[in-house]
Amino acid sequence: DVKVTQSSRYLVKRTGEKVFLECVQDMDHENMFWYRQDPGLGLRLIYFSYDVKMKEKGDIPEGYSVSREKKERFSLILESASTNQTSMYLCASSLDGGLGEQYFGPGTRLTVT
Amino acid sequence: GDSVTQMEGPVTLSEEAFLTINCTYTATGYPSLFWYVQYPGEGLQLLLKATKADDKGSNKGFEATYRKETTSFHLEKGSVQVSDSAVYFCAEGGSNFGNEKLTFGTGTRLTIIP
Numbered sequence: 001d002v003k004v005t006q007s008s009r010y011l012v013k014r015t016g017e018k019v020f021l022e023c024v025q026d027m028d029h030e031n032m033f034w035y036r037q038d039p040g041l042g043l044r045l046i047y048f049s050y051d052v053k054m055k056e057k058g059d060i061p062e063g064y065s066v067s068r069e070k071k072e073r074f075s076l077i078l079e080s081a082s083t084n085q086t087s088m089y090l091c092a093s094s095l096d097g098g099l100g101e102q103y104f105g106p107g108t109r110l111t112v113t
Numbered sequence: 114g115d116s117v118t119q120m121e122g123p124v125t126l127s128e129e130a131f132l133t134i135n136c137t138y139t140a141t142g143y144p145s146l147f148w149y150v151q152y153p154g155e156g157l158q159l160l161l162k163a164t165k166a167d168d169k170g171s172n173k174g175f176e177a178t179y180r181k182e183t184t185s186f187h188l189e190k191g192s193v194q195v196s197d198s199a200v201y202f203c204a205e206g207g208s209n210f211g212n213e214k215l216t217f218g219t220g221t222r223l224t225i226i227p
Contacts, residue, residue: 090156106156107155
């Protein structure tokens with residue numbers, strides 16, 4: 001079974017704090033993704049990565065950065081958290097040639113106060 | 114760019130009712146199509162998929178057929194159960210070689226009442 005884990009299920013941070021969200025997958029997948037999920041907006045892609053040390057901006061990268069130093073780990077960084085970054089964050093991974101099928105982690109609900 | 118439009122919710126049905134959730138897409142090439150389901154408090158999990166025109170994906174009593182002529186992938190179930198209450202997402206992707214991104218619809222919240 002593919003397993004994607006995220007470091008926290010719930011997180012509360014203060015405005016201006018630097019926030020790290022970690023994601024680990026155990027199936028040697030090349031591709032990893034970070035989304036945020038908001039009511040009425042569905043899933044929006046923040047960043048994705050096709051390989052170690054490689055990253056591409058998604059649809060809403062502003063205010064975020066990412067790091068992929070090892071194949072199995074993909075980190076999302078909020079350099080200076082703001083209240084409009086309060087959201088559910090979902091990590092996913094997929095196999096090259098997998099025709100797009102993605103495997104999701106359980107999500108991290110981040111609240112910025 | 115690619116886009117997915119799905120039926121807005123919320124949808125409330127009685128147990129054993131017939132379910133349809135509409136989904137249409139715009140994409141270049143020949144994308145794969147997916148339905149994902151999100152149960153309360155959980156991440157998304159794949160419900161079913163179809164990778165080429167006229168393919169039918171099926172799982173847990175749900176079905177969807179890849180209709181290229183109408184660019185649609187409607188989700189159906191003949192008799193829903195309370196346990197089907199969840200948010201359902203239609204998605205398309207993999208239409209360009211090496212591009213593994215998915216484009217998701219906004220989701221449809223389904224509630225089944227006993």
